Amino acid sequence: MSFIELKDVSYKYPYTKDFALKDVNCSFEKGKFYGIIGENGGGKTTLCNLIRGLIPHFYLGKLTGECKIEGKDIRDWDTAELSSKIGYVFQNPFTQISGIKSTVFEEVAIGLENLGVPKDEMIERVMKVCEQLDIGHLIKNNPNNLSGGQRQRVAFASIIAMDTDTLVIDEPTSQLDPEGTENVFKIIESLKHSNKTIILVEHKIDLIAQFCDEILVMENGSVAFSGPTHEVLTKRELFEHKASIPEVSKFGLAMEDAGKPLSAIPITIEEAYELIKERG
């Protein structure tokens, strides 16, 4: 059974004319890594807000259709209960800092304090996460004085420390440099290995191709394409929709068009290397 299931879901924010989500049908299974891609304004963040229960509990508006988390309708979930099951990291690093803690260490621990985790366990968990996210050198700093990228990592750390079964992550790398981005993806991948469900919104398609199990492509509030990463990213229609696809996939499609196809369309550099090597 799917952990999260959406059937014919449509949603309109309050005081707006257009629906931000239109007849969305999709499901998310436990332990899988999902990537959500698509143009800006396509409904990616709205979908995340719905899965996290902010819609309809925080953002009112008009919600139709069925959205179930663990078989229970989203309308029946208590948001406090949901916060201990689904972690949410969102785009803006400047509003994700609580503003009430004077060190990064305390900031990362804030969710654990709210969950009532015993102090000794809290310290160990925060230390582990800070090392994992490479923010150990920042633990004494005031979170209000950090750069955007550093704040994003601290916000991310505080959610990871809560150890929720599912993580919804909305563009966590928008403020990070390439090295920081790769580190974040490695952490996300390691979370996947610990059997967590990850739902990631991200524009960096090459990294999505490398790490995700399945992909949803959002377009004008609807799911345009969905399925296993390789299957979706090698669809010619996706290229024709001007959706972002990996450079190596573009190369594979171009080879096909030139009448010199590879034995498969690659989605990662490693795959492309193997396929070219195979051709000799």
Add this chain to the structure above:
Amino acid sequence: MDKEFAYSFKDYVKYGNGFKDLNPISKLTISLCLGIASCVIHRWQFGIFLFFLGIILALYTRVFDRFIRSLLVIAIPLLLLTSIMRQLQYGHVEGNTPIFKIFGWQWYKEPFIASMDIAWYIIGFSSVLLIYFLNTEMKDLMLALENRGVTHVASYIMLSSMQSIIDMRKSANTILESQKARGIETDGNVIVRMKAFFPTLGPILLSAMSGTEEKAIAMDARAFSHDGGHTYLRVLRPIPVWEYVIDALAVLVLIGSIVYAIMSSMHAL
């Protein structure tokens, strides 16, 4: 990673200074009792006593520079203004005792002492409160209040409101800097500064309001509304008996000052 720092949270909150390490509520009780006593007694001698007590505590807690700089801003204009005002108001009253002349202007003892009483009780009150705020982290005060039953929601509202003021000041500076970069005059006399500052208020307030919504979501993501019990990373040390004794003494000083004030007024009648 500084593991020593991380493991320091296992211990109670400690600053390594006898006064700073007092429970924030004990410190507040002492400061308020002495401050209010200063208002009730209304004598320059008690005000000067509190001022010197403030200096001793400022030296002991290593905040002397900030203490004296902040206090002088209040004290010097206050002493000058009240003295001049009192001399102007009551200097001409018959029977006053002349004490000295300044550029031919005769000053009298009675209005001078009355002005010193007013100025010094305010300085005394300010001294103890200033010492309190220079030696107490707001987060410690809120933690102490939470330990006494204040909800973590109320505590959060208080602390984040204070942070919002700092954030708004920062964004005001950023906007003013960018205005400057676009060639708009932001330096100069008061009118020029006001002209540059007032148009920034709209964007500052709007961005603060939109930030509040996202901050609420961020806090929700950190299980802020979770009601299954709350634990604390920072824990204040249990209040020792001697600290209660100091609090009781401060309350006694306040009661004594009230008695003194009542008796003085009865005597005057």
